[in-house]
Amino acid sequence: MKAVVMAGGEGTRLRPLTSNQPKPMVPVFNKPIMLYIIELLKKHRLTDIVVTLQFMPQIIRNYFGDGGDIGVDLSYAVEQHPLGTAGSVKNAQDHLDKTFLVISGDALTDIDLTKLIQFHKSKRAMATIALKRVENPLEFGVVIANEDGQIERFLEKPTWGEIFSDTINTGIYVLEPEIFSYIPDGENVDFSKDVFPKALADGKPIYGFVADGYWCDVGNYEQYVQAHQEIMQGKADIQPPGIKMREDIWVGEGAYIDPSADIDGPVVIGPHVRLEKDVEIHELSVIGSNVVLKEGAHIHRSIIWENTYVGPQAHLHG
Template identity: 40%
Template sequence: MKALFLAGGLGTRLKPITDDLPKPMVPIMGKPLLERNIENLKKHGVDEIVLSTCYKPHKIEKYFEDGRKLGVKISYISEDVPLGTAGAIKNAQRFFNDTFLVFNADILSDIDISEMIRFHKEKGALATIAVTQVDNPSAYGVIEHDKNGFVTAFKEKPQPHESSSNLINAGVYIFEPQLLDEIPSGRAVSIERETYPLLLQKGFKIAVYNRCSYWLDLGTPEKYLKAHNDILEGNLQIGNHDFNKNLQCISKTAKISHNAKIIGPVYIGDNVEIGSFAVIGPDTALCDDSSVGMGAKVVGSVVWDHVHVGGGASVVNSVVMSNCRVDRNSEEYNTVLTENFSHPIAV
């Protein structure tokens, strides 16, 4: 089975992290989010990937190339202007002549893809939508369904009295290729506001897959930190890292001073160096080739690769992007640090 990743978003709410980086390339535990999601798909036998890009597509193509290094085949299709979810799917029509998967490329979830495919086939639906529950659905488009698990209505940002559903679109779909014939070409098309209501009107069956216990849209710096916190706390397994069993995931190539203090859960990548009396953790990820000077403190933060945290500095509840230098004895709280600037984030 083939899969389409919708990887063209601008990532506006995730700025400044996405100022020079496409959102799907933002690293999760040291690897791009998109790579993490492709690795997961491989476990379910999906080895042909189509990437629909728009914002800084060259950065995605340069990293993944033809997919050979990940053991998959990757093809690319790019939009000159954003076409919306359905428009981007229609734009990739030539790649799909059988049942296929579609993913928003900016989400983390624990959806069992093999189980979702089986569910889709059993339901005999034209489309199956993975859904997740939220406490307050008024900021989303909600999905209503009948007792047999088929969609009955889509409601955009309903008030509490307007819908009894708290299920929202999780950004993972399984489609039959016939669905593509129902999407107009050559213009932007919203799948939630236009395509799905049209399918219901025509009597097509759309199934609801409601077996997702973890789901997060990496929409903001706060959610980016939350994603790492959830992984470190064992709420979501990524790659081979299982923090339920091991609160400290430390590379064998890391060099840690014997009197540094490591407080789990932490992730410490390859060639990381940690000086004397430094304090690392809890809920902290130090990615490859980063270093922390003597007496520095890094807590509740995500430190990307090739970063140096100067001696005596404090980095708390922050994101430190690649190649940054944190000054000696400085204090960085609730910030995103780029190479030249510090950007406050909400707490």
């Protein structure tokens, strides 16, 4: 089965982190978010992947190439102007003549894609949406399904008075090519707002699979920090890179840590980091690759991107 990674997002709510790179390239533990998605697809034997691009497409193409270095086969479909979630997948239609999976390239998840695909096939659905239960569904599209999983209603970003379900749309879909008949060429079209409601009105079989596991949209600063913290706390089946020096401290290759440094995990220290005398790093901090922390620097609940210099006695508190 082929997979489509939607990677055209600008990530405006994450600016300036996304001012010079597309949102799927924003690093989490020194790796682009999209790399975690590709690793998840590969884990579930989905290695023939089409990537939809729009904002700064060359940055993603230059980083991932044809995917050979990470054991997958990547091809690309580039939009000349934003086409929305459904429009971007329609733009890749030439690659998709059988059942396929769609997933966002700028969210973090460990959802079991194999179970999702099996559910889709068992229901003989035209579309299956991976759903997740959340405490606050206000920012997301809410979905209600019957006991068999067949979807009955959609509501995009409801108010508290409109909330009728705690299951939200994760933006992960298994689709049949028949779905393309609901997506006009060259137009900005959204799956949740436009395509699924029309197909539902026509009586097409659209199902929701309530998934276990971790999912985080990483849509704003708070969610960006939250994703790092939750992964370090073991809430997701996603491993921070590096060698595990203690139960909750990961250290990258070539890092230098002065013996006087005080590290209180969970902490992730990237490759070729230099921690000088009396540096203190406290819980839920991430130090990017090639960072230098000078003597007496204190870091607490902070995420420091790569190639950063932190001066003597500097204190960073997140």
